Amino acid sequence: MRFEARETIPHWLPWMAVAGAGIGTLCFAAILIAAAGASPLVGFRELLIGAFGSRNAITETGATATPLIFTGLAAAIAFRAKFWNIGAEGQLYAGALAVTYFGTGLIELPPFLMIPFLLIVACVAGGLTLLPMVLLRQFMRVDEVVTTLLTNFVIILLVSYLLEGPWKDPYSLGWPQGAAIIDAGALPQLVPRSRLHLGFAIAVVSAIIIWLVQSRTVFGFAGKAVGLNQSAARHAGIPVTKTIICIGLLSGGMAGLAGATETIGLKGYLTLDLSPGFGYTGIAVAMLGNLHPIGVIFAAIFIAIIYVGADAMSRAIDVPTYLADVIVATTVLAVLIGLVLVRYRVVMRG
Amino acid sequence: MAPLLEVLKIRKSFGSLVANRDISFNVDSGEVLAILGENGAGKTTLMNIIFGHYLADEGVVKCAGRELRRGDPRAAIEAGIGMVHQHFTLADNLTVLENTLIGTQSLWKPMLSTAEARQKLVALAVQFGLEMNPDAYVHQMSVGEKQRLEILKTLINDCRLLILDEPTASLTPQESDGLFGSIRKMVSSGLGVIIISHKLNEIMRISDRIIVLRAGETVGTVRTADASKRQLGEMIVGQKITRPERRSSRMFHPKIKLENICTRKTNLQATSLKNIDLTVRGGEIMGVVGVAGNGQRSLAEVMSGHSKPTSGNVTIKGIRAFEHTPMSFMEAGVAYIPEDRNNDGIVGDMSVWENAVLTETQNAHLIGKMAMVKTSQCRSSAEKICSANDVRFQSINQPARLLSGGNIQKLLIGRWFARSPEIIVACQPSRGLDEGAISAIHRSLLAARGGGAAVILISEDLDEILALSDSIIVMYDGYASEPFENRNVDIASLGMMMAGDGFNAV
Numbered sequence: 001m002r003f004e005a006r007e008t009i010p011h012w013l014p015w016m017a018v019a020g021a022g023i024g025t026l027c028f029a030a031i032l033i034a035a036a037g038a039s040p041l042v043g044f045r046e047l048l049i050g051a052f053g054s055r056n057a058i059t060e061t062g063a064t065a066t067p068l069i070f071t072g073l074a075a076a077i078a079f080r081a082k083f084w085n086i087g088a089e090g091q092l093y094a095g096a097l098a099v100t101y102f103g104t105g106l107i108e109l110p111p112f113l114m115i116p117f118l119l120i121v122a123c124v125a126g127g128l129t130l131l132p133m134v135l136l137r138q139f140m141r142v143d144e145v146v147t148t149l150l151t152n153f154v155i156i157l158l159v160s161y162l163l164e165g166p167w168k169d170p171y172s173l174g175w176p177q178g179a180a181i182i183d184a185g186a187l188p189q190l191v192p193r194s195r196l197h198l199g200f201a202i203a204v205v206s207a208i209i210i211w212l213v214q215s216r217t218v219f220g221f222a223g224k225a226v227g228l229n230q231s232a233a234r235h236a237g238i239p240v241t242k243t244i245i246c247i248g249l250l251s252g253g254m255a256g257l258a259g260a261t262e263t264i265g266l267k268g269y270l271t272l273d274l275s276p277g278f279g280y281t282g283i284a285v286a287m288l289g290n291l292h293p294i295g296v297i298f299a300a301i302f303i304a305i306i307y308v309g310a311d312a313m314s315r316a317i318d319v320p321t322y323l324a325d326v327i328v329a330t331t332v333l334a335v336l337i338g339l340v341l342v343r344y345r346v347v348m349r350g
Numbered sequence: 351m352a353p354l355l356e357v358l359k360i361r362k363s364f365g366s367l368v369a370n371r372d373i374s375f376n377v378d379s380g381e382v383l384a385i386l387g388e389n390g391a392g393k394t395t396l397m398n399i400i401f402g403h404y405l406a407d408e409g410v411v412k413c414a415g416r417e418l419r420r421g422d423p424r425a426a427i428e429a430g431i432g433m434v435h436q437h438f439t440l441a442d443n444l445t446v447l448e449n450t451l452i453g454t455q456s457l458w459k460p461m462l463s464t465a466e467a468r469q470k471l472v473a474l475a476v477q478f479g480l481e482m483n484p485d486a487y488v489h490q491m492s493v494g495e496k497q498r499l500e501i502l503k504t505l506i507n508d509c510r511l512l513i514l515d516e517p518t519a520s521l522t523p524q525e526s527d528g529l530f531g532s533i534r535k536m537v538s539s540g541l542g543v544i545i546i547s548h549k550l551n552e553i554m555r556i557s558d559r560i561i562v563l564r565a566g567e568t569v570g571t572v573r574t575a576d577a578s579k580r581q582l583g584e585m586i587v588g589q590k591i592t593r594p595e596r597r598s599s600r601m602f603h604p605k606i607k608l609e610n611i612c613t614r615k616t617n618l619q620a621t622s623l624k625n626i627d628l629t630v631r632g633g634e635i636m637g638v639v640g641v642a643g644n645g646q647r648s649l650a651e652v653m654s655g656h657s658k659p660t661s662g663n664v665t666i667k668g669i670r671a672f673e674h675t676p677m678s679f680m681e682a683g684v685a686y687i688p689e690d691r692n693n694d695g696i697v698g699d700m701s702v703w704e705n706a707v708l709t710e711t712q713n714a715h716l717i718g719k720m721a722m723v724k725t726s727q728c729r730s731s732a733e734k735i736c737s738a739n740d741v742r743f744q745s746i747n748q749p750a751r752l753l754s755g756g757n758i759q760k761l762l763i764g765r766w767f768a769r770s771p772e773i774i775v776a777c778q779p780s781r782g783l784d785e786g787a788i789s790a791i792h793r794s795l796l797a798a799r800g801g802g803a804a805v806i807l808i809s810e811d812l813d814e815i816l817a818l819s820d821s822i823i824v825m826y827d828g829y830a831s832e833p834f835e836n837r838n839v840d841i842a843s844l845g846m847m848m849a850g851d852g853f854n855a856v
Contacts, residue, residue, distance in 0.1 A: 004364075217721045218711050225708055229697040234656070235688050236708040237680040 003344040014290075017338030025331045032326060036319040043313055050312020051305040059194035061301070061308045063266060067092070067275065068300035069203035070258035071282025073210060074126075076291040078251035080214075081227040081244055083137070085130060087148030088255035089279025090155035094129040095122035095256025096263045097159060100167065100178045100270040103185040103263075114184040119202070119260055126256020127249035129155065134248035138241050152279065156272075163272055178270035187265035199261030204297055206254065211293040223247055255279060284332045290339065303328055352415030354379045354511050354542040355400070355431070360409035362395055369395040370406070371566045377511060377542040382533060384557035384574070385546045388586055388784045392566040393546045397513055401433050402426045413511075432504025433513040438496050440488045446499055447471060447484040450506045467506070474505045478535045479528070493641060494525035501532065511542045518552055520642040520810065523845035530556050548586075550579055562586055586785075593789045594796055596818055602632030603668075605804035606653060606684075606773045611662035613648050621645040623652065623659070624828040630804040632772065635795065636833065637819030638808040641848050645828040646777070646808045647689065653775045653806060654686035655679030666773065680709070685771035687762060689778045689808075691755070695762045698751030702743050705750045706732035706765050731768075739764035740790060756787025763794050774798055777808045792818060812841065826853045 030040035051061050071088045078085035098121045109117060133151065136142040162168075163176040187198040214220035225233040226243045234240045262274050285303055289295030310324030353376040362370040369392045377383045385393050398404040400411050402423040411418045413429035426433075440449050447464060450471055468484055475481050480498040488496065497517065504512055514533075518526045533543055533556060547553055553560060553574075560577060562569040562585040569585045611626040623645050630636045638646055651657040652664065658674035665671070666682045676686070688694035696705050707728045710716050716731065718724045732746060739760045743753060750758065759779065766774070776795065780788040795818060799805050809815050815822060816839060824831040824847040831847060846852070 216723060218717055218723055219721060221704070221723050222711055225697050225700060225704075228699045229693070231694045232697045233708070234676060235686065235694045236711075237677045238708070238711055239675075239677060 003340075004347050006343060006345055009342060013342050014339070017342050018335060021331065021334035021338040024334045025327060028330050029323065029327050032323060033319055036323070038317040038319050043317055043319065046313040046316040047306075047309035049309075050316075051309035053312075055191070056194065057308065057312070059191050059196035061304045062190075062200050063195040063197070064308055065300045065304035066197070066200045066203050066265070067258040067262050067278040068281060068285050068303055069200075069207060069297055070254050070261065071278050072285030072289060072296040072300050073203075073207055073282075073293060074251045074253075074255035074258070074279075075283045075286035076289060076293060076296050077210065077247060077254065079286055080291050081223055081247045082230070083134065083244060083248060083251070084145045085133075085148050085248070085251050086145055086283070087130060087133065087151050087252075087279070088258070088282045089275060089277065090148070090152035091126040091129045091252045091255035092259035092262075092275050092279050093155050093159050094125045094252075095259030096270050096274055097155075097162070097259075098122045098125035098256070099181065099185070099260045099263050103181045104179040104269075105182055108182060108184060111184045114182075115187060115198075115264070118185050118264055119257060122256040122260030123253035124256070126254070126259070127252040129256070130248050130252030131245070134245055138244055159270070160272055163270065167270075169269065176272055180269045181264045185264050186268060187261065195266055197261070197265035199265040202257070202261065203300075206257065207293040207297050210250075210254075214293065219243070219246065255282070258282075281328070284328060287332050288335050290335075302331075306331075352412070353377060354414060355544075356410075356412040356415075357396075357400065358410045358412070360396065360399055360411070361407050362392075362399060362404060363407060368566050370399070373409075373563070373566075373568055375561055375568070375571065377544060379510065379540045379542050380537055381558045382537055382543045382545060382556055384553040384560045385544060385563060386548065386550070386553055386560055386582065386586060387563035388548060391563040391586075393563055394515065395566075396563070397433065397515060397544070397546060400426065401431060401513065427507060430508060430510035431513065432501075432507060432509030432511070434497065434500040434504065434515065434517065436516045436519055438500055440496055440499060442489040443487070445485050445487055446482055446491075446502075449488060449499060450503050452503075454507065470506060471502060474502060477539070478505070479532045492525075493520050493643075494522070494528065497521070497525075497529065498532070505536075509541070511544065512536065513544045513546070515546045516548075517545065518547070518549060522641055522849045523841065524849060526552065550582055550586075553582075554579060564588055593785075593817065594793045596635075596796060596820075599633045599800055599820075601634055601820075602802050604629045604665075605632050605667060606630050606806075607663075607665040608652070609663045609665070611652055611659045611664070613652060613657060614660050620648055621828045623648050626652075626662070626830050628823070628830060628833075630773070630806055632802040632804050633799055634820045635799050635805040635807055635818050637815035637822045637836065638806060638825055638830075639810075639812060639815050639822060639844065639848060640825035642810055644825045645830075646825055648828070649825065649830070650686065650688075650775050650777050650806070650808055653679075653773070654684055656686070677712075680769075681712075683772035685766035685769060685774045687759075687766060687774070687776040687779050689781075691758050691762055692751075696750045696753075696758055699749055701747045702736070702741075702750050702753065702761065703729050703732035703746045706735045706761060709765055709769065735764040735768050736761065739767075739794070756783045756790075759783060759787060760790060763791060767794060767798060770801075771798075772803050774803055774805045775808075776805065778810065779807070780809075780811070780814060788814075812844070824848055826850045829853050 033040045033043040051057055071092065074088045075085060099118045102121050103118050133144050133147040136147060137144040163178060167178050169177055169179045190196045190198060190200060214223065222238045222243050225238055226240050230240055258278055263270050267274065281303065285296055285299045289299035306327050307324050310321055313319065314321040355377040357376065358374050360370050360373045373396060387393050395404065399406045402421055402425060405421040413431065418429055419425035447468055451467055471484055480502055482495055482498060517529060521529065537543055545557060557574045559571065560574055560582065561571050562582065564586065608626050608628040611623055613623040615622045621644055626649065638649065640646055652659050655674050655676045655678060663670050692698065697708065707716060716724050716727050729746060741757050741761045741764060743757065753761065780791050795805055807815065807818060816836065819836045821833040822836050822839065823833045826848065
């Protein structure tokens with residue numbers, strides 16, 4: 001058995017691969033649900049009800065998808081340029097730190113200025129957090145997987161220090177959390193009396209803008225060439241280092257926005273458990289979305305459905321919530337295998 | 351007696367491409383069989399099947415009458431087949447003796463038993479004229495010596511059939527003569543030799559029998575004694591293609607001038623440049639010859655802005671360059687055709703049209719409002735480049751990696767020449783291409799020269815340099831000779847210079 005590259009790829013094949021991966025994952029999940037002692041059909045029904053069954057369920061899914069779209073974009077943008085940014089978690093907290101610093105009373109502006117201002121500082125903070133690692137990679141060939149990953153821990157410890165010490169809110173009854181974001185800086189809700197906030201719309205618009213930049217502009221064209229063949233891009237006169245620095249700033253900026261919208265939209269203040277690993281899940285989102293910004297939107301919503309739905313399922317039929325992690329991981333693996341099969345065909349002889 | 355090697359009806363295809371179609375031949379002991387054909391004719395695929403690197407779809411390889419296990423290089427080695435690849439497989443940090451021991455010693459033995467191997471090595475070296483010091487380290491050796499070591503390695507393993515893949519590609523003419531002497535000694539002691547090449551002259555000198563391959567098929571088998579160069583040339587190409595001829599042209603002012611250029615070694619393979627002084631005028635093609643790895647690549651990189659010299663000046667059209675980046679040199683009118691067109695030239699996964707305009711990211715003509723790419727203008731300009739340079743493709747949207755080598759090179763040359771460059775640095779522009787593409791590329795270079803451009807042509811193909819250049823320099827160990835006019839050049843003395851003769855005084 002061996003693989004042969006396909007010369008032409010029919011339009012329907014990638015969709016078939018994604019559908020096949022979905023069906024494969026469902027079958028695998030069914031086995032696990034059965035092994036946990038429940039009926040798979042009931043389980044899937046509870047999962048769907050939990051994710052879509054009520055107004056509350058839908059808004060909850062949207063709220064969970066919001067940071068995943070941002071961190072998914074962060075990973076997708078960087079990975080497309082073959083810059084392996086594993087540090088979205090740290091950049092997310094950097095964005096959250098920035099909005100806490102500026103948004104808790106230091107500066108007061110009317111909401112239509114305050115919100116954009118906070119989003120911009122978060123974006124800048126996320127980008128600047130990633131910048132040193134980009135420069136280390138480009139000029140000193142330091143492996144970015146190591147540097148971006150380790151920076152996560154440094155930043156999370158910094159957040160921990162600030163929330164236990166100087167930035168601790170005196171009114172928080174001893175909990176390690178930051179002061180509340182002022183009202184002018186809070187993101188309005190999209191649906192009244194829900195946790196779904198304007199951040200969701202900002203995430204979707206960001207993805208569309210990034211898609212347009214990637215597919216239509218000279219910067220996107222240069223970035224594509226740099227990602228696919230850096231040497232050929234350099235020989236064609238494309239400023240490779242400058243392009244990668246811009247891509248790094250954009251990638252870190254998206255992760256920073258995830259932290260900002262979670263802080264000013266969902267929680268209202270900075271906490272240590274702001275992100276249950278959104279930065280890492282963003283990598284799965286990007287892979288599932290095939291590194292395409294629009295694909296990232298759908299992938300983030302899909303993963304949010306699984307997480308929110310699996311919570312409901314575990315409450316209803318008493319199976320472990322960890323099934324959500326298994327389903328997400330299986331989906332990513334299945335989609336990656338599917339995409340390999342899109343590019344190559346399996347030949348069963350010789 | 352059964353022949354040394356028998357190849358029966360070998361067929362191999364990669365997807366829709368048939369690399370070998372029903373190829374059969376045999377080799378007897380005591381003969382040199384040459385396999386001749388253009389790049390892409392299927393020579394290397396065939397050898398990889400014999401040696402077990404690839405699995406044939408159909409067909410059998412027999413050694414001394416016994417069928418070889420399919421797809422197992424060890425079976426080939428045990429049957430006495432040895433192969434010397436174009437790119438050597440030696441460990442640089444080990445000695446000659448240690449390199450020959452690799453793969454022959456049991457891993458369970460605590461110590462190497464070298465005495466016996468040393469004796470055998472020395473005896474073989476003397477017998478076949480491959481003398482070398484068994485304790486020399488490989489990284490100290492020249493390309494010719496490394497090749498001799500590769501041959502010795504196969505002989506130590508009791509090889510009876512030696513396969514040489516493009517053995518003279520990076521040798522000086524004198525080193526090639528030495529190699530051929532050794533081959534004759536091996537053949538007269540009963541070995542069989544297969545030599546793969548596309549160099550007609552050498553094949554005529556060394557072989558007893560020639561098989562010509564074209565597009566995966568055997569065109570014919572001839573005895574060398576009965577063959578003529580013209581007949582073989584036509585068998586290789588299929589139809590007669592003439593290369594363009596150089597006519598005299600007017601020389602203009604200096605276009606690019608290097609003064610006292612030195613560079614630092616950027617990686618292990620690179621050779622640093624030492625005090626290079628060079629002036630190329632408009633309307634001139636300057637050929638740069640030398641054995642591979644003597645600083646040609648560093649020279650090309652300095653002239654194209656890819657590396658910054660540690661000392662000295664680069665002056666382009668009378669203006670001294672201060673910013674050494676590919677982009678600033680491009681804007682000054684430099685075009686650089688890199689040696690490795692697949693890795694440094696095209697972006698294989700981008701489309702033909704995207705590759706055709708890859709150099710134009712600063713071109714105001716192709717960029718609209720808000721830095722948007724004007725896709726339709728780009729496509730039409732790409733179509734213009736492709737049709738002017740006879741780039742053949744199924745669709746302008748297909749990935750560029752699916753183009754053939756010749757079409758890739760024509761696309762690259764086309765996109766650079768569309769910028770009307772005044773200085774062209776071309777590295778091995780025709781290496782590995784078929785005759786039709788070579789003559790098209792030579793025509794393009796001559797046309798640029800006729801239009802007043804200065805062309806620096808770096809090539810390992812002496813025939814190409816002699817056919818196209820107005821002047822020639824030789825590079826050795828990072829030094830460059832004085833340029834001399836391309837008139838009545840003596841190949842032998844050129845070969846001596848390539849081996850370093852006359853450079854010690856510098």
